[in-house]
Amino acid sequence: MGTSNIPIHQRILFRFLLPVIMVGLLCSTLLVSVLSAPIKDFLVEQFDANLNLSATMGLGVCEDSFSYLLDLRLEKNDEMNQVMRRESLDRIVAISRQFPKIHMAVVTPDRQVEITSLESFPDRWEEPFETLENDGVVTIAYGNETVRASVRFFPFWDWYVVSFISEDNFHTPIRMAYSITYLCASLVFAAIL
Numbered sequence: 001m002g003t004s005n006i007p008i009h010q011r012i013l014f015r016f017l018l019p020v021i022m023v024g025l026l027c028s029t030l031l032v033s034v035l036s037a038p039i040k041d042f043l044v045e046q047f048d049a050n051l052n053l054s055a056t057m058g059l060g061v062c063e064d065s066f067s068y069l070l071d072l073r074l075e076k077n078d079e080m081n082q083v084m085r086r087e088s089l090d091r092i093v094a095i096s097r098q099f100p101k102i103h104m105a106v107v108t109p110d111r112q113v114e115i116t117s118l119e120s121f122p123d124r125w126e127e128p129f130e131t132l133e134n135d136g137v138v139t140i141a142y143g144n145e146t147v148r149a150s151v152r153f154f155p156f157w158d159w160y161v162v163s164f165i166s167e168d169n170f171h172t173p174i175r176m177a178y179s180i181t182y183l184c185a186s187l188v189f190a191a192i193l
Contacts, residue, residue, distance in 0.1 A: 024188070024190075027185075027188050028185035028186065028188050029185070031181070031184060031185045031188055032181055032182060032185045035181045035184075036177075036178060036181050039174075039177045039178075039181065040174050040177065040178075043173050043174050043177060044174070047137075047148065047165065047170055048136070048137040048148075048150075050099050050102055050163075051102060051137050051148060051149065051150040051163045051164070051165065052136070052137065052150045052163075053099075054095050054096070054098070054099050054102050054104065054150070054163035055150035055151065055152045055161055055162065055163040056152060057095050058092045058095055058104055058106075058152065058161035058163065059152040059154055059161050061088050061091045061092050061095070062088055062092075062154040062156070062157065062159060062161065063154070065084040065085075065087065065088045066084075066154075066156050066157075068084065069081065069084055075156075085157060088157075089106055089114060089115045090115075092104050092106055092115070092161060093115055093116070093117045095163075096117035096163075099163075101165050101166075101169040101170075102163055102164070102165050103116065103117040103118050103163070103164055103165070104116065104117045104161070104162070104163055104164075105117070105118075105161075105162045105164065106159050106160070106161055106162070107159070107160040107162055108158060108159065108160075109158050109160070114159065136150070137149065137150050138150075138151075139167070140164075142164075145166060145167070146166075146167045147164040147165060147166050147167060148164065148165050148167065148170050149162050149163065149164035149165075150162070150163050150164075
């Protein structure tokens, strides 16, 4: 059967349009698969690094205050100790202004929240921090939410310095990156067509 017996619209479909569609789909799929994982990994690393950094900065605030008390030999002076604790709490909360969407909290060993950068926050954190201390970034529950958090312990005042971000705020940029990747893949497919 010769090509002259096949209608022109079928010849166009099989010779030109179908291969172009296949190439477009292949390029779009490769673009999504090649870009999605590295972008997600990069964003997760950035968030985790910021969580660790903010928790370490909070611990540094506590250590600076304690060093100041030691230099003046006032570590046993209750009044000065209270002043330095209050100042440290305020400085720790101020750290959250440097990191968008990341919040800070100071929690006692009995899980009472001393202070937090969130306006509405439970007075008590249910998570046992003893197992999480200096363990990198972990996902833990507070109230009815889950958060990604980094925990540091300051033994002189028995404080857990916690930096955390809600799972929703953590996943929003990742979802946005996926959306942009899919949009780019769609544009590549449209351009090939």
